[in-house]
Amino acid sequence: MKIVRTASRATRLRNEPGRPLVLVPTMGALHAGHLSLIEKARRLAGPRGRVVVSIFVNPAQFGPGEDYSRYPRPFPRDRRLCEEAGVDVLFHPEPDVMYPAEFSTYVNEERISLGLCGLSRQGHFRGVCTVVLKLFNIIAPDAAVFGEKDYQQVAVIRRMARDLNVPIRVVTAPTVREADGLALSSRNAYLRPEERAQAPVIRRALLKAREAESVSPAELTRQVRREIAAAPLAKIDYIAVLDARTLDKPGPNTGELVIACAVWFGRTRLIDNIHKKACNPHKH
Amino acid sequence: MKIVRTASRATRLRNEPGRPLVLVPTMGALHAGHLSLIEKARRLAGPRGRVVVSIFVNPAQFGPGEDYSRYPRPFPRDRRLCEEAGVDVLFHPEPDVMYPAEFSTYVNEERISLGLCGLSRQGHFRGVCTVVLKLFNIIAPDAAVFGEKDYQQVAVIRRMARDLNVPIRVVTAPTVREADGLALSSRNAYLRPEERAQAPVIRRALLKAREAESVSPAELTRQVRREIAAAPLAKIDYIAVLDARTLDKPGPNTGELVIACAVWFGRTRLIDNIHKKACNPHKH
Numbered sequence: 001m002k003i004v005r006t007a008s009r010a011t012r013l014r015n016e017p018g019r020p021l022v023l024v025p026t027m028g029a030l031h032a033g034h035l036s037l038i039e040k041a042r043r044l045a046g047p048r049g050r051v052v053v054s055i056f057v058n059p060a061q062f063g064p065g066e067d068y069s070r071y072p073r074p075f076p077r078d079r080r081l082c083e084e085a086g087v088d089v090l091f092h093p094e095p096d097v098m099y100p101a102e103f104s105t106y107v108n109e110e111r112i113s114l115g116l117c118g119l120s121r122q123g124h125f126r127g128v129c130t131v132v133l134k135l136f137n138i139i140a141p142d143a144a145v146f147g148e149k150d151y152q153q154v155a156v157i158r159r160m161a162r163d164l165n166v167p168i169r170v171v172t173a174p175t176v177r178e179a180d181g182l183a184l185s186s187r188n189a190y191l192r193p194e195e196r197a198q199a200p201v202i203r204r205a206l207l208k209a210r211e212a213e214s215v216s217p218a219e220l221t222r223q224v225r226r227e228i229a230a231a232p233l234a235k236i237d238y239i240a241v242l243d244a245r246t247l248d249k250p251g252p253n254t255g256e257l258v259i260a261c262a263v264w265f266g267r268t269r270l271i272d273n274i275h276k277k278a279c280n281p282h283k284h
Numbered sequence: 285m286k287i288v289r290t291a292s293r294a295t296r297l298r299n300e301p302g303r304p305l306v307l308v309p310t311m312g313a314l315h316a317g318h319l320s321l322i323e324k325a326r327r328l329a330g331p332r333g334r335v336v337v338s339i340f341v342n343p344a345q346f347g348p349g350e351d352y353s354r355y356p357r358p359f360p361r362d363r364r365l366c367e368e369a370g371v372d373v374l375f376h377p378e379p380d381v382m383y384p385a386e387f388s389t390y391v392n393e394e395r396i397s398l399g400l401c402g403l404s405r406q407g408h409f410r411g412v413c414t415v416v417l418k419l420f421n422i423i424a425p426d427a428a429v430f431g432e433k434d435y436q437q438v439a440v441i442r443r444m445a446r447d448l449n450v451p452i453r454v455v456t457a458p459t460v461r462e463a464d465g466l467a468l469s470s471r472n473a474y475l476r477p478e479e480r481a482q483a484p485v486i487r488r489a490l491l492k493a494r495e496a497e498s499v500s501p502a503e504l505t506r507q508v509r510r511e512i513a514a515a516p517l518a519k520i521d522y523i524a525v526l527d528a529r530t531l532d533k534p535g536p537n538t539g540e541l542v543i544a545c546a547v548w549f550g551r552t553r554l555i556d557n558i559h560k561k562a563c564n565p566h567k568h
Contacts, residue, residue: 007449011449011451014451017301100446102395102443102530103447104393104394104395104396104443104447105391105392105393105394105413105443105444105447105448106391106392106394107389107390107391107392107448108389108390108391108392109388109389110388110389110390111386111388112388129389130448133448134447134448134449137448137449137450137451138449140451159386159388159389160389162384163387163388163389163418164389164391164414164417164418164421165291165295165418165421165422166421167295167298167421167424246386
């Protein structure tokens with residue numbers, strides 16, 4: 001496995017046409033969720049292709065007071081996991097490689113990014129779009145793989161890629177979970193034992209909401225809120241029931257809903273989501 | 285010459301590796317200035333390479349009340365000029381090809397674009413950056429050629445390309461002028477005869493400023509203002525003397541100045557600029 005730390009060296013990867021290149025952008029602190037993305041990338045790349053994993057804790061996507069400085073950076077372990085997973089190239093730039101002096105250009109998605117996590121994390125998706133577009137341009141992969149846990153992120157990146165004519169396939173892989181349903185996240189490591197014990201309430205509430213029949217979005221939202229609020233350490237940031245495609249309010253043309261939420265446990269903010277067939281009264 | 289109107293057809297151009305591709309982005313209404321860009325692109329592309337000219341009057345770079353709808357669109361003439369100039373591909377999309385339904389992603393340069401034309405044309409450079417990045421992604425040229433008349437535009441595009449790791453060379457070509465010094469612009473066609481007669485005052489004032497010796501930026505600005513204001517139909521938008529590289533206020537490290545200005549003649553806004561060696565008292 002080759003480790004590359006500068007954009008110019010990473011850029012040389014593209015000089016081998018005919019060998020598919022698949023990128024898995026991460027912030028490191030790798031867990032089984034990331035490994036499933038790498039596995040999917042490996043399959044997409046095929047026997048002749050190459051998998052590039054980027055590890056970069058992107059300052060531009062953290063707001064003031066967020067966990068940028070304390071975000072875990074266990075690089076030796078990450079490197080070993082990548083090696084074992086058959087990654088071909090690990091791109092691991094320093095911040096000043098990605099944001100050189102006088103950096104002043106940002107990419108803004110101005111619709112899908114406004115609600116949900118965009119509300120409580122001002123500037124987050126601007127940072128995500130900017131760094132993802134930079135990684136796309138540096139690596140020039142044929143495809144890039146993202147996790148479905150970050151549902152809004154995937155929607156924003158797809159929209160950005162479409163709007164800016166980025167010639168890269170955006171592929172997703174399902175959320176990987178602990179046995180008790182908690183979605184894997186590098187931030188789970190922050191949870192104190194009593195918070196960790198209550199955190200699976202999120203998944204239980206979402207599963208229950210998926211089973212509920214003939215319930216309006218407003219009622220679904222209330223139900224999920226009630227379920228999660230029953231956990232004494234949970235502090236709800238948002239619960240939203242939206243059109244899964246547009247992330248708008250569900251309308252008469254909504255076929256699939258997404259129920260998405262963010263919940264604080266102490267200083268740790270967890271997100272999760274689930275899909276559900278829309279039950280549309282106008283269509284009966 | 286091939287005429288292409290959709291992004292997907294334009295994208296197929298990139299499928300011939302080894303043949304350099306050089307892009308000249310324009311809004312049409314081609315004049316000798318554009319033809320000099322095409323000529324430069326032809327030289328850069330070499331005998332095996334191809335030159336792509338895009339003609340697209342980009343709604344996103346016009347503010348409310350600006351001349352988007354009346355901007356000239358003499359397509360048959362433009363096509364003939366491209367053909368005669370040896371252009372290989374003319375990319376001529378409709379607005380809804382470039383801005384499909386639910387378009388919501390924009391590229392913002394947040395420093396160099398703020399002053400000068402950015403002050404009086406809110407959102408202009410956001411529109412420019414967005415459309416240029418889209419054209420870069422659609423065509424994927426090796427190089428793109430821009431005119432030096434649009435000095436701030438070139439600086440903004442260079443900065444954007446650097447910041448977002450766009451793998452495309454940004455090349456410029458000198459401003460082409462009428463015999464009396466007026467910089468060629470598609471907007472010159474708007475000038476009434478008496479406005480046209482006075483417009484060369486811009487170039488005369490800039491040439492005089494370049495010759496002035498040991499004069500401070502503030503004094504240079506006043507001098508150019510005085511010269512231009514002497515033309516009764518001229519209404520000055522801005523005159524600025526800046527570091528040619530950073531577009532910041534000249535400082536002790538400034539080697540080269542740019543004197544840039546925008547001047548209204550009736551409803552027509554003209555821009556021009558000139559370079560000048562900095563005379564830096566700190567360096568004596």
